[in-house]
Amino acid sequence: MQAVAALERDAELMLRVRVGDDTSFALLLERHRNSVVHFCYRMVLNQAVAEELAQEVFLRVYRSRATYEPTAKFTTWLFRIATHLALNSIRDRRNEKGQESLDKEVLDGVERQVADRQPTVEHDLVYQTKLAEVREAIEALPGKQRAAVLMHKYDEMEYAQIAKTLDCSESAVKSLLFRAYESLRSRLAHMA
Amino acid sequence: MDCAIKSRSGEQALTDYCAGTLDARQAAAFETHLRECHECRRIVDAQREVWGALGQFTPPEVSPDFDARLYARIRSEEEVPAWRKGLRRLFQPAVPWTTWKPAVSLAGACMLLALGFLVRVPESRDLTPRMERVDLEQAEEALEDLEMLTPSSAAAAIAK
Numbered sequence: 613m614q615a616v617a618a619l620e621r622d623a624e625l626m627l628r629v630r631v632g633d634d635t636s637f638a639l640l641l642e643r644h645r646n647s648v649v650h651f652c653y654r655m656v657l658n659q660a661v662a663e664e665l666a667q668e669v670f671l672r673v674y675r676s677r678a679t680y681e682p683t684a685k686f687t688t689w690l691f692r693i694a695t696h697l698a699l700n701s702i703r704d705r706r707n708e709k710g711q712e713s714l715d716k717e718v719l720d721g722v723e724r725q726v727a728d729r730q731p732t733v734e735h736d737l738v739y740q741t742k743l744a745e746v747r748e749a750i751e752a753l754p755g756k757q758r759a760a761v762l763m764h765k766y767d768e769m770e771y772a773q774i775a776k777t778l779d780c781s782e783s784a785v786k787s788l789l790f791r792a793y794e795s796l797r798s799r800l801a802h803m804a
Numbered sequence: 805m806d807c808a809i810k811s812r813s814g815e816q817a818l819t820d821y822c823a824g825t826l827d828a829r830q831a832a833a834f835e836t837h838l839r840e841c842h843e844c845r846r847i848v849d850a851q852r853e854v855w856g857a858l859g860q861f862t863p864p865e866v867s868p869d870f871d872a873r874l875y876a877r878i879r880s881e882e883e884v885p886a887w888r889k890g891l892r893r894l895f896q897p898a899v900p901w902t903t904w905k906p907a908v909s910l911a912g913a914c915m916l917l918a919l920g921f922l923v924r925v926p927e928s929r930d931l932t933p934r935m936e937r938v939d940l941e942q943a944e945e946a947l948e949d950l951e952m953l954t955p956s957s958a959a960a961a962i963a964k
Contacts (some may be wrong), residue, residue, distance in 0.1 A: 641874070653863040674878055674924055675893065727895055739860070748859045764823070764859050775926050783812075790815045797850040802858045 622686035629677045637677075637745055641670060643685070647767060654762050655698035655755075657747055658704070669694045684776060690775045691763060699755045712717050749799040756780075757792035764789055807841055807854065822851040 622643070628636035648669055653662035672693050750758060755777060763769040763777060774789075775782045806813045820826045821834045838845050869872075879887075 638871075641871060645870065647882045649870070650863040654861065654875070660862050662863075663870060667870070667877060669879055670874055672896075675881070675889075742857065743860060746857050749857075750861070754889050761858075765855070771844075786812070788817050789819055793819060793851060793854060796854045796858075797847070801850040 618787075621684035626673075626680050626686055628679070628680065629674070630680050637674060640673070640686075644690060645670075648690060649766065651691065651694055651762055652698050652764065654750065655695075656701050656757060657751055661701060661705070665694065665697045668697055685773065687769075688773055688776045691767070691769075693757045693780070698749055699759070702755055745800060749796050751794060752790050752799065757788050757795070760785055760788045761792045761796070807837065814844075818847060818851065822848060824857050872882060 622640065625636040625640050629640065629751065645666070649666040650661055652665040652669075653659055656662055656665065668741060669690065675706075750761070753761065760774055763774045769777070771782045771785050775785045778785065778788075807819050812940065817826065821831060826834060838848060884892075
């Protein structure tokens with residue numbers, strides 16, 4: 613019930629943005645900023661690129677305010693834009709960079725994230741290693757599988773919503789997820 | 805409850821069970837199956853490890869100037885001339901064009917079909933009478949040749 617109310621609230625806010633209410637846009641940004649940036653970050657594994665992509669997502673939402681129609685859930689629309697931009701970015705960066713520089717970036721990101729998380733050096737090292745493995749496992753997934761796992765695990769989306777976001781059928785999403793988790797299991801099973 | 809390694813519904817039950825999204829009745833049925841199926845137990849254990857490992861992957865905080873940068877971009881967008889905004893909306897829509905692919909393909913196919921009919925129809929109108937004309941001329945010529953070959957007509961022609 614709460615989720616339904618939240619969805620209606622998003623659509624309502626966007627309809628207000630359509631008629632020029634910038635405060636409603638600020639509220640939408642406040643509500644979804646973190647989830648969009650975090651989703652983009654887990655997709656591209658680079659904070660600067662993730663924030664750039666998230667800015668483009670909200671910019672596109674703002675640009676489209678005049679033609680917005682609440683035909684689907686606002687978050688479906690939002691994540692559809694984010695997924696599209698993130699997949700394009702992954703493709704472009706794969707073309708631009710060699711694997712060597714990507715690996716360096718992964719390690720840089722891990723160091724930045726875990727600064728104050730563990731009390732001892734030993735724990736910190738173990739945590740860093742685990743995190744690096746998780747990132748590598750996620751990075752090894754094909755783009756659509758990665759997006760499906762992230763929406764399923766971190767944004768707790770239902771199969772139907774993931775399907776709409778990825779523009780495919782529900783059964784295709786289930787298959788994508790199972791294959792993705794199968795691949796993650798084979799890479800991360802030793803981490804217990 | 806279906807076995808996760810034997811059926812699609814079983815696979816989904818396993819994923820949902822580990823994600824904690826199965827309802828109580830389905831979860832109980834799946835747990836009954838787990839007690840009997842060693843392979844499913846092994847997959848569930850591995851999936852739980854994955855779920856836990858993914859849970860540790862926390863992204864960094866969003867930059868404090870994120871909103872300020874976004875609003876600066878919005879302000880600079882508002883200074884862009886209307887025609888450029890229109891072009892941007894056309895070529896850079898919020899929802900990607902790829903989702904319109906089937907509609908665009910269908911429209912393209914219909915246009916090609918229509919073009920095909922337009923090109924073919926006048927040609928077929930012209931062709932029929934011409935064919936008839938050719939057939940008549942050929943028949944007349946054949947008849948004349950036959951007449952020339954018959955002995956009586958050949959003698960008459962020599963007498964002339």
